[in-house]
Amino acid sequence: MSFGAYLARRTGGLLLVLLVTSFIVFGLLYLAPGSPLAFILGPRGGTTEQIAAVTAQYHLNDPFFVRYVAWLGDLLRGDLGYSIVYRQDVSALISGRIGTTLALVAMAALLIAVVGIAAGTFAALRGGWSDQLTSTLAAIGLSTPSFVIGVALISVFAVGLGWFPTFGSGGGGMDTLVHLALPAVALSVASAAYLARITRASVLEERGREHVQTATVRGLAPGYIVRHHVLRNSLVPIVTVLGLTIATLIAGAVVVENVFALDGLGSLLVRAILQRDFAVVQAVILVLVVAFVLVNAVVDVLYTFIDPRIVLGSRK
């Protein structure tokens, strides 16, 4: 399949998934008990004009499908709706916070990739008690929820030792980096542990391959064999897991942002749910889904660079 055709097919699939998820998100919130009017205007109710304005804005008198199509049309024009609680456009709310979340996820992804791959390779190649120790640590890391790590990190490094700030996302540049360090660690531990496991298994498998014997019998340097023939060939499962992990990190950030009181998409979502700010809930969930699908598409393309035998679109 040519790259163009693949891109077209992939984009088509992406749009289809988005259409379905947007329908589900929209539909489910429509199912919520009680009149939307009551949610929007709050317990105090509103004046007749307010009711009329809200009804018109949300097309509340139209049938479900008309409303869905209208909402979808707004979405395509970049209009994610209007938040009743914040009295602001949802797109403005999101664009103001997405930077923090992206920075957090990027830092965590970097940590996961470096620590996970290094630890897994180390365990596989060293064997013996180093392997035992790494595997045990990975099992514990995998079992620890991010919020428990977050609380532990704050208690030790922020409250106890005072090395890091407890809350907030800092004022940009290095300050942000310092503020996001602990959250990024909290977010990455479980995924790094999982990646270490996958890397270990993959490296062990690749190390036993015949072509590695060929490289050894040709007298190539052991370090070069590990890098060029073992690790390079282990990349398919590693990248698969890394991609899936990054895609779920964005959702995982919801929890971590709350622990560290970071003003990102996650804390926005939780507050919106508690305040029943549906326009925000719908938009943020759609952003999470788009990110998940996009990351997976990128991983798909990466496969073809990693293993020349894989043809675009042949792996699902």
Next chain:
Amino acid sequence: MTTPSTTSLAVARAVGSRRTAGLLRTTGGRLGVIGCIAAGLLLVIALAAAFAPVVAPYDPDFPDLLASLSGPTIAHPLGTDALGRDILSRLIWGARITLAGPGLVILIATVVGTLLALLAAWRGGRIDTAISWLLDVLFAVPGIVFGLIAVAIWGPSLITVVCGLAIAYVPYVARVVRGAALRERNMPYVAAAWLQGQSGPGITFTQILPNVQPIVVAQAVSSLGFAVIDLAAVSFLGLGVQPPTADLGLMVKSGFDSVLRGQPTEAIAAGSLIVLIVWCVTVIGDRLTSSARSMR
């Protein structure tokens, strides 16, 4: 294709010469030493949680305001929380929800996921395509988001989150089971049963299901660990179990406030118990998965 060399055959023989017999020894063999330790620990926790009214030294909700944040004493081995409630008792009661909630999530997800997977594997064709596609779509929404959507609709409560997470875990079970069921479906014994005139559903439930059962169980146990984490996280966010009910995720949350005041006991105790529970479940899940794979 390479012919296996003599060396690899001999090595395989050396490794594979272990066989165990008897039901107890089989289970023990499947779990291994660490698996058995994990199963034992989990059993102790589960029994303590089940008999919480008998085992717990105090009423988990009784506030002894004079002894709040007391730290470990003889009367309160793990100390008390900010409201003076006994932390040990709250841990024991909290373990109930922390085990039962995710258990329910996985039970629902496993039943629904297995039925979907068997249907897809047996009918094939368009039904399989449709089900696989549905699973892919569900897969595109991260697990915890389902819990959050459910809360957004029906408001924060344990039942809401359980329902939301149950949907999220369906594709994890269904994917694995569908793959296994498809493999079994192409086995000669299925063709033989078909020739004997058994019906499709009959073969699915009497022939295929028993053969994929170890994989179903292994996948369910493995997913349980993740469900414990997700449910605890939602409670921690304040969107799941509501106070004053004792729940481990909530205890980390309330303990977190005490951490900032230099009293980390509650957070440490609740956090550690969550880690211990998830570790036990994951270890058992891993052992079951590898033994289910090796049985094929």
Next chain:
Amino acid sequence: MTDHLLRLDDVRATLRLRDGEQTLLNGVSLEIGAGEALGLVGESGSGKSLTTRAITRMLDPAFRVSGEILFDGASVPRMNAQALRRYRQRDVGMIFQDPRAHVNPVHRVGDFLTEALVRDRGVDRRTAERRAVALLDEVGVRNPEHRLRQYPHELSGGLLQRVMIASVLLAEPKLILADEPTTALDVTAQSDVMAILDEQRRARGLALLFITHDLELAAACCDRLAVMYAGEIVEQGAHVYDAPTHPYTIELLGARPSIDHRVERLPVLRYDRAAHELLKTEAS
């Protein structure tokens, strides 16, 4: 003694198992002179491949190896890591049975051919590629520049085996170990690949240890034959094919199917472990 390029003296390899030990090489002794070709024949499981692995020190660590292996007078079992790598880089070259499995699928053919030169011989990439192209041409690969840019899965098995041969020749070793180099190929490619290997070896005056179960092929392209059974060499020399003396060799030669006359049933070898042991006790 030292005019032999390679000398194996009473090499034994024992695999330690949970329940006792299993000896898979039982006192193998052989010599190969410079430029000489030795054919090592025997049924599968007789220890032929293990012998080549012992020569390159590629046996699994689970094996206990004893005996002496001398290459150009240097003891292979006693080499340190550095000397061993040098020995593998420059002295011996190994051609495997299945090129598909033995060439890394994710790197280009050119990378496979040049990596040893570039990494270990200090040859720059362009020179290495030029040499690789010249060698591919010599082993009968057409359009070699294009092949360098292709991936292994884009080449046929026969072509890939020629690439493997070229990679060994590029290292300019003194001895080539060829472990059933044509077995995994389809019949039409077999004779081509064998002819190229034989021709190149003779032209360069390289020694060859040729492992096969095809007696005729071995006889056709080797100076001497050695016959293995149950981890031992039962008979070796230039006479083996024409005038065998060991009962096993005689039977093995008699079991060849012939195109001159039809037989009702293919003959079955009656020589087995029991006969082997009996013969050994009688001899001693």
